[in-house]
Amino acid sequence: MTRISPENPEEPALRRQRISDFARNEDGVITIFTIFIMLMMLMVAGIGVDLMQNEMRRTALQNTIDRAVLAAADLDQTRPPTDVVEDYFDKTGLREFLTDVRPNQGLNYRNVTAEAFMRTNTQFMGLLGVDTLPVPAFSQAVEEVPNVEISLVLDISGSMRFSNRMKNLRPAAKDFIDIVLMGPAANTTSINLIPYAGQTNPGPFMFSRLGGNRYDVVAMDESDGGVDERVNNTQLPASETAGTGTDSSARYVYPNVSSCLEIDNSDFQDARLPSDGYYEQTAHFMNWRIASEIVRDADGNPVLFDENDEPVESGGTTRFVMDWGWCPQDQTSIIYASNNATVLKNRIDSMRMHDGTGTHYAMKWALALLNPDSQPDFAQMALPANNLVPPQFSNRPMAYDDNETVKYIVLMTDGQITEQVRPKDTMHVLNPEVHLGDRSSDRKSTTSQSTNVSSFKKQCDLAKEASRNVVIYTIAFEAPGTPETQMKYCASSDSHFFRATGKEEIAAAFSTIARQINELRLTQ
Template sequence: MHPQLPRHRPARRFRRATAALLRRFARDEDGALLIFGLYVFLIILMVGGIGVDLMRFERDRSELQYTLDRAVLAAADLDQPLPPKDVVRDYFSKSNLGEYLNEPSVVQGVNFRNVSATAQAVIPTQFMHLTGVDTLTAPAAGAAEERVPKVEISLVLDISGSMRDHGRMDALRPAAKNFVSMVLKGDAKKNTSINLIPYAGQTNPGPWMFDRLNGVRFGTTGGDIFPEWSEGIDSVTLWFDRDGDGDIDYSAKIEGYPAGEVDGLNKDDLDDYFEYAVDHLRRTDSELQSDTDVVGATIQGGTRATEFFSADGSAGSGPTDIDEVDAVIQFDAFYASVIRNDLASCPEISSGDFTRAGLPSEASYAQVAHFMNWKIASAVMDWGWCPQNQSSIVYASNNETQINDMIQSMRMHDGTGTHYAMKWALALLNPSANATFEAMEEDGLIPEEFANRPAAWTDTETVKYIILMTDGQITEQVRPKETLHPKNPTNELNEGRKDDRTQITSASTNVNRFYTQCNLAKNPSRNIIIYTIAFDAPSDAKTQMKTCASSASHFFVAGTKDIAEVFSNIARQINELKLVN
């Protein structure tokens, strides 16, 4: 009997062999790094590709944003003559990006323009599509606005005699004129008013303002003591009390009046020259002293009855018989001694006015004498510590020609009274002057559109600036002891007349008054922006200008070579155009 063979033996061997093979394969590590490397390579390739796509995206997005920013800035410029939307489209077209631009938006008014735009570029990916991202969208958005606020500027220019040195005035004129042209350029003119304030030893507000402040011209009564003689004056007799006992004891007649008018005064209104006449007689008549009391005057002329008037304006009777008098002079002799009081119009501002931010507000003001302290350079200077009327303040003007003609023609004068100029610069930005501006508009001195200026301090649509330039430090204030001294219009006080001179305020007092006005202007409730320029100035003047400026960055030191750039820089800051997004 044969032995029985195991059943399915080949199958069992196969299974055992297969299991062994699998066990060996599982234990065998040959080739594992290659597979891992393939995975890493694929990952690196994917990340690098994403980086390339992102770099392309950022490049295109940056170009799109850069083009958009330039486009809206150019379109928002109020001086841009082309339609704003066309400007934006043109920028994108020239950059070959026109297909990506959406419709621009423009909002504009009388004094502003806002231009906004968006753009969107769809960028196909080269590698990221492997991850399912087929495109990237590059957005760009921006807006620009130029808003011309209502601007009020006080432009204060030193015209003292030292400005003639080293070509300073020759450099100043074109620099200041260019500043005016820049701030009045284009639509800005509609909303910008400039007070041009030249100054020397004093500041001349002009005849109109002098009268509004109740200024009293020297040589006059400053009132209405004597009537205007409608039929024309033939003679005036002045009555004096030499010994002070209250009784008239001396008389002097002025006769020989001309039939026609005379320059500088109204010969038929004694108020216009009463003090002149009294002063002339006191100086020329040996019977009179400089302090002899004048009691009154008798006026005779035409068919009107000869009449006496008290010098103090009080009612009362007096002598009318003028046939026998103690002295007789001719009108021409008297008139030749008259110092013209209509050449300049500076009021003697009080100490109290320098503690306030508004216009001078005392009941009345004496007129500054017509004199020079330092030797005149007559080729380039006019006579006067107070600038003459042709170099007085120009109020609230946007007339570029008017302002620049004044800058070109203004003449230099004597002294450096920067505190007076700063007083006027601040006062003419103070809303308390509004009634005065309305009156100036009614009299044709300023444009109708500026009748409601200065704007309120709280008006957020209005920006106020003071630009102050000087070449010297603030000095003491001197005056002739006698306002009507006959040498005042011809001989400088410092040239052999020092005994005729008196100091009314020291330099330190004037500097303190200047700083007070600067601080009033910089008060947060007013928030006036003050730019100052020390033009070839000594150290004291630099200190004064730096202290007054709104900040150190608002203070400039300039010479003849860069004064134009300084003024242009300030104008650019005033006109600044900014991106709003």
């Protein structure tokens, strides 16, 4: 201890001076400040490292739970949803963090909700008393198959014989059927299959119901183009003499083997079925020459076929790739509201090409068969006596604003809309065998190409009105230029239009459309 002696009175002042000098001394201040700042920076960086590590673990956990619920919610998934989710977590080594799985499913939907939780041990935040950070994850996925109504419109005009278009179309269209009717979707999905050429054939029942008036029945020999009246829509009175042919037991008559209605321009101004109550029947004729194919054997020699399409050594003909008629014959008429994949695919396999390209007719039928005003017609077709619509679809088409119903038109063509021509005489004796191209004096134009294009666009516009909620997909199959422009116009958007060339692209177009219709949605 320093003592202050009376002999040294300056010691207190000296001490005060030294203390004052120490207080004013700034040596080492920057070093201390620097150390403080560095500690703060390290602390912030450490917090950032802990948060980044936590976010990485959260992302991995969230990605796992998202993938798991998506797979579990797939209606095509045969395993129990809980098992699927747990398996995903097992594979990623995160099983212990899965806390809850809640599946909920019904006839046409499956909803899977899952939760997971883990904690991240901190490395730096522990200094602040935060030893762990929470890592929650939640996900919900639903695949819902609402009531789906589809009008599938397929071009079967004669130009489809080029470049194997028809051959390539058939498997692509059948794959579309398989996809949209896969699993539980078949319970709620109905398909109107609408083949079309120069006209669209609604079939004998709808022809009659809508007021179709068939042309007269007259005798005609098979050699002149007559057909067995047993396959005809009209028969002669038993007392009248019929034509003759190769089957001596058969009665041959003028062909009446199709059921197209001669609807007029006014019918294209609304979205309903033809409703005038009286329509003439489209004649049985060809405008352009019917196309045939020459089938050759291994030696390159032409193969001939008989009337049953069986190969013969002599006396036969080359095989036709088209059937006679601007109006498709009844075996290639519309199929209504079907969910029977076998029936639909058999029709696709068996449908035959015909003359002309009347896309406006096909679009008219496609929209009308989605119009709820047509429900009484579907109810009649669903009656056991008619058996044209499955009983469960007797209430279709559903209302446009039904929240549980979606409506689609899928339209495919390979050519532009043509002029509509007819024979001046509906029952001219040459109509069944000589095309109008060689009989210009017997031919008349009923509507111009531009008028038919306008009718087509009007139907597209009606379908795209917001109140109808109809989604339109279109495919231009090896049809550049004008046909492509027409298809683009009709599609709901540019993304709903597809351009296809060759087997792979037409298959991809139909498959993509089908999978978009069956879209799986992650809801949260």
